[in-house]
Amino acid sequence: MSQIKTMKELADLAGVTTGTVSRALSDSPLISPKTRERLQALAREHGFKPNLLARNLRTQRTGAIGVLIPLGHEKGQHISDPFFITMLGYLADELTERGYDLLLSRVIPEDENWLDQYVGSGKIDGLIIIGQSNQSETLDEVAARYRPMVVWGGHAPGQAHCTVGSDNILGGEMAAQHLIDRGCQRIAFFGDPQALEIAQRLEGCKRALARAGLADKLTVLPAHLVAEAAHPDIAGFLGSVSERPQGIFAASDVIAMSALRALAEYGLAVPGDVKVIGYDGLAIGEQTVPRLTSISQDLRLGATTMVDLLLRRIAGEEAGSVVLDPRLIVRMSS
Amino acid sequence: MSQIKTMKELADLAGVTTGTVSRALSDSPLISPKTRERLQALAREHGFKPNLLARNLRTQRTGAIGVLIPLGHEKGQHISDPFFITMLGYLADELTERGYDLLLSRVIPEDENWLDQYVGSGKIDGLIIIGQSNQSETLDEVAARYRPMVVWGGHAPGQAHCTVGSDNILGGEMAAQHLIDRGCQRIAFFGDPQALEIAQRLEGCKRALARAGLADKLTVLPAHLVAEAAHPDIAGFLGSVSERPQGIFAASDVIAMSALRALAEYGLAVPGDVKVIGYDGLAIGEQTVPRLTSISQDLRLGATTMVDLLLRRIAGEEAGSVVLDPRLIVRMSS
DNA sequence: ACAAAAAATGCAATCGATTGTAAATAACGC
DNA sequence: GCGTTATTTACAATCGATTGCATTTTTTGT
Known part of the structure; x- marks a missing residue:
């Protein structure tokens, strides 16, 4: 044969x-x-x-969606970051279910037109970008001429590119309120507000504190997003701070895990001495000791939504940004 | 313009x-x-x-490598499994550095020829498969006619497909020996030996125990690979066992994390009451409490090696299986 | 200045499928 | 049995690039 x-x-x-x-x-x-x-x-x-190539050349559609992870402002961040890979997994599930392949690229946005390499290469029908990094302007610029593109990240007024993300302000508010409800007064925020999403979470945090009359009890530590880099930030903070915070609001679960570890090393009990809440609601939060309370972003829904919007845009329809509801997941760390 | x-x-x-x-x-x-x-x-x-499609059609090379994750014997396993995503991250790093794209698909091997959908579709120049699952025969069959394919997993005599993986028997031996060195006598092995890799780790474990005259002190619990499924397995085991094990050898870090959590819930101190060692050496082992001792597989080297072999095979050279050295990483859980 | 060699460009087939249109075959009524 | 519709199938253009070969242009030597 x-x-x-x-x-x-x-x-x-x-x-x-x-x-x-x-x-x-x-x-x-x-x-x-x-x-x-x-x-x-x-x-x-x-x-x-x-041969799918020939078919695609003829039919002018490839059946593949590009997924880009721009590693801009945070050096050392890997694709293997828990958040990325969780999102990636959901996207892969969602896209393969709809008959699309997933073309993954990690990019370090060095020269101006790092995006153009993918846009209009004929290899992909659309583009999903996980995280804005510090490339909002580039994304806006490309969005003006390339429709089938959806970005995970924060939504700001006047933004030209289509985003999906949770309501970070509301989420930040919920996190801080939860700590307040648990009796915390002195609260520390771990996360670098340079990034839009994190700035919004901090904003929400401040609102909740202000409402409770605790506005002056907040400390902000601009910790790194990468676990390895976050740990020394946090350990240094815990070692040097005069009044220990009663509650820690970490801007991501990865940061929260570093915090849990640092606290354990200082012999501080969680949630006894310090309460900790993270952000993202990642599955690994189930595996920490103690299990991590977090603001869940429902990344599965996020992935589904991104794919939905993208396919609508590919079909030529208009599809605007979507803001998802954050949800409080109370586990054992608060 | x-x-x-x-x-x-x-x-x-x-x-x-x-x-x-x-x-x-x-x-x-x-x-x-x-x-x-x-x-x-x-x-x-x-x-x-x-247009890259047209170029590829003409030049008969696509510049993309397919990465498949067959989810065979273990239902509910996600791409977002820490092991998969870690490997995926390294592969993405390695492939993009060499100018290849990464076409990711999750497959549930239902019908006989789930592989043929990718082989010879013209979309990819080669195939990397992460994990044999229970599809060894299919892989062997395809390997006979499709050269550019490399599989992560265990290597067994007479196996037709090209694999990269660590020496699981040696790794198992090292893990058990480490527990013995730490003074453990009663040892429990958590993992389902249906899978080749895990069977090999268990084999090594038995050898070490036999050498120490502790062959009869071993208990094997065929825990699931998925964290959510492993936890009840382990909790049930700990609750029902008459003589508590002094050492636990988990066949993967994910299982080990579930074990740590279950132990904490039973109020057992690690490493005081029970010592725990995992397998894989994943980065999240750094973030557990206490930090997890593990047998490291050097997945980065594994990814590099797989890509190496694959490119050699694409170039028409012969390239056989590679077995990597496992390495003991002593952290705080043992 | 002219023939021969060298360099640059044009021409057209090719990769492997899809698809509109023309041609061939089958079915049908009277 | 013959003309007329319906069905099927063949033909050929097309997608957008690459590349061997033919052709034109330029350079070189004498």
Whole structure:
């Protein structure tokens, strides 16, 4: 049984033309049931799979979605960051379910047009970008001429690119309120507000504190996003601070995990001495000791929404940004 | 400045043919430096990017490597599993550095030829498969006719497909020996030996115990690989066992994390009451409380090696399986 | 200044499919 | 049995680039 590689070979074998084969395999009504059966059986028998490149070239759609992770402002951040990979997993699930492949690239936005390498390369039908990093202007610029693009991240007024993300202000407010409800007065915020999303979480935090009359009890530590880098930040903070915070609001679960570890090293009990709340609601929060209270972003819904919007945009429809509801997940650390 | 989409348009604009443009853009020596400069400048000015699909169709190489995660025997396992995503991150790093894209698909091997969908689709130059799951025969069968394929997993005699993985028997031996060195006598092994890799780790574990005359002190709990499923397994075990083990050898770090959590819930101190060692050496082991001792597989090297072998196979060279050395990482849990 | 060699460019086939249209075959009524 | 519709199938253009070969242009030697 020779390996049939091209449609031409199959066509010759069956004594028809490639056109007939093509239609037969795609269940076209223009082909008689008899020959359709025959050709499909023949194709199966010889293990023939049409070349997708050629098909895509002809049909002008690739069936693949590009997923980019720009590693801009935070050096050392890996694709293997728990947040990225969680999101990536959901996106992969969602896209493969809808028949799309996922073309993954990690980019370090060095030269101006790092995005143009993907846009209009013909390899992808659309682009999902996880995190704005510090590239908001570039994204806005590209969004003006390339429609099928959706970005995970914060939504700000006047922003040109389509985003999906949670309501970070509300989420920040909920986190801080939860700590207040648990009796915390002195609260520390761990996270670098350079990033839009984190700035919004801090903003919400401040609002809750102000409402409770605790505005002056807040300390902000601009900790790194990467676990390895965050730990020394936090350990240094805990070692040097005069009045220990009663509650810690970490701007991400990864930072929160570093905080848990640092607290354990200082012999501080969680939630006894210090209460900790994270942000993201990642699955690893279930595996920490103690299990981590967090503001969940429902990344699965986020991924679904991004894919939805993207496909709508690919289809030519208009589709604007979506802001998702954050949700408080109370576990054992608060 | 109209958007130039095809080489033809550029060629017309410049008053040459597409052939000339093609050569000019690919720095062919057949083109005069003058026109090369001119055409390249023109291309840059109009933001022209050649359609990669067409190029790939012609050159018969795609510049993309498929990465498959077969989710066979373990239902509910996600791409977001820490092991997968760690490996995926390294692979992405390695492949993008070598100029390849990464086409990710999660597959549930249902029908016989789940692999054929990718093999010879023309979309990828090669295939990396993370984990054999329970599909060893299928992999062997495909390996016989499709060369550019490398699998992460265990290597067994007579195996037809090319694998990269650590020496699981040795690793298992090291883990058990470490527990013995730490004074453990009653040892529990958490992991389901249905999977080849895990069976090998158990085998090594048994050897070490036999050498120490502790062969009868081993308990095997076939815990699930997925964290959520592993936890009840382990909690049930700890609750029901008559003589508590002094050492736990978890067949993966994910299982080990579930064990740490279950132990904490039972009020057992680690490493005071029970010592725990994992397998994989994942980064999250740094973030557990206490930090997790583990057998490291050096997944970065594994990814590099897989990519190496794969590219050699794509180039038509022969390249056999590679077995990597496991390494003991002593942290705080043992 | 002219023939021969060298360099640069144009021409056209090719990769492997899809699809509109033309041609061939089958079915049908009277 | 013959003309007329319906069905099927074949033909050929097309997607956008690459590349061997033919052709034109330039350079070189004498």
